[in-house]
Amino acid sequence: MGKTHVAGAGVDLALRVNGCPRRLHVDSRVTLLDALREDLGLTGTKKGCDQGACGACTVLLDGKRVVSCLVLAAQCDGRDVTTIEGLARDGQLHPVQEAFIRHDGFQCGYCTPGQIMSAVALLQEGRAGSDEEIREFMSGNLCRCGAYPNIVAAIREAAGRQGE
């Protein structure tokens, strides 16, 4: 049985961001998105609609993709967050990042961090079985430039499949 914790209007947090322990003191109203960008300086995660509709702010929370604009930072105490800055290893881009570059999976690039975080999760979920499945399970990420065909191609390649 846990202990009831009254934080009030200011909240102290300890969380892991891209593998590093971080401590924060935030207003209870601050979202995870704003904490990442404003308090931790991780501006790779983008603010698009700021109401859960566009997917630009997608990050992994305890390994699962979420829209960080609708998560209160206060709810992330003790949890594990992965952002676009945490994908590369030893200077090597993540295979999904490389595939997006190879297939030109973006134009202006604003939605791209969210697209890539969502695609990384989609591959872990095993939902890249067909182009149709990729499109359905990427539907939470909008691209106003309309780079969708190249995004699908990049994910298809990262999943190790040939073009259909």
Add this chain to the structure above:
Amino acid sequence: MDPFEYVRAGDVAAAVALVSADPQAQYLAGGTTQIDLMLKDGVIAPERLVDITRLPLSGVTRRDDTLCVGTLTTMEALAADPAVAEQIPFLREALLAGASPQLRNMATIGGNLLQRTRCRYFRDADVTACNKRAPGSGCAAMRGPARMHAILGASEHCIAVHPSDLCVPLVALDAVVDIEGAGRWRSVPLTEFYVLPGDRPDIENVLEHGELLTQVRIPLLPAGARSGYLKVRDRASYEFALTSAAAALLIEGGTIAWARLALGGVGTVPWRAREAEEILCGAPAADRTFRAAAQAALRDPFTVSGTAFKVELARRTVIRILRTVSGARS
């Protein structure tokens, strides 16, 4: 937005006590509707949020012919449950037809049941006429564009739709919600949980302040029954329903022995179509039966100019899902 106090509840009793004692307090679970309405739209302004996400109310267990689902189970987790996929396939279809993968990872089953309407007039605090937000102020949707609004269970005071996909098969199946309050608990069938708007659209369900949904009990389909969920919408994915229908049929020798039918996207509450079920039961699994059922399901609609098209669209949605589930050629 006004400041609020953030509290993380240690156990269910503490959470219920905290919210029950404070009229300005609300529970916080997945937050996908609530944070949006608070931070972004400024439509609701609780002074205290009691975070219940760490309470032990998630998980799916099977007890005889019932699936017991903790209300903090996420939509994705319930959709991934093998018993749901095998025994209640239209429930899985409805779950995956809703929102996006990111939102389904956050949104809980309890929160889905209690999500607020997507009515654009309700969600826009600059619109003064909304009986759901401000009782007695009127209903802006009655005269404004109203494509996404209700045609069943509506009144001149409110035509806001209950937007859940999940709730459509749940009311069809006679799911029951278990509710914990301060010093008492009770169980309510989901078909009796929601309240029609009438002249008090601000009252949406039978919950009293401080009561917490702890579990949803979902009866499995009878052996041999087939089911399906059809959602008609303006985009192929990630969009709320214009119309939807959940159907389950048990067909023996060409005759419908057992039928369940419910509609989404058209009702002020998740809409169980009992009259249509009576027509289906005992009738041949044929188009003329499906047409009669669709007529019965859409009897006496309440329409405004923007929603009149939904009557025929909903009938066709019903006919098509009944054809699909029965295996009839369309």
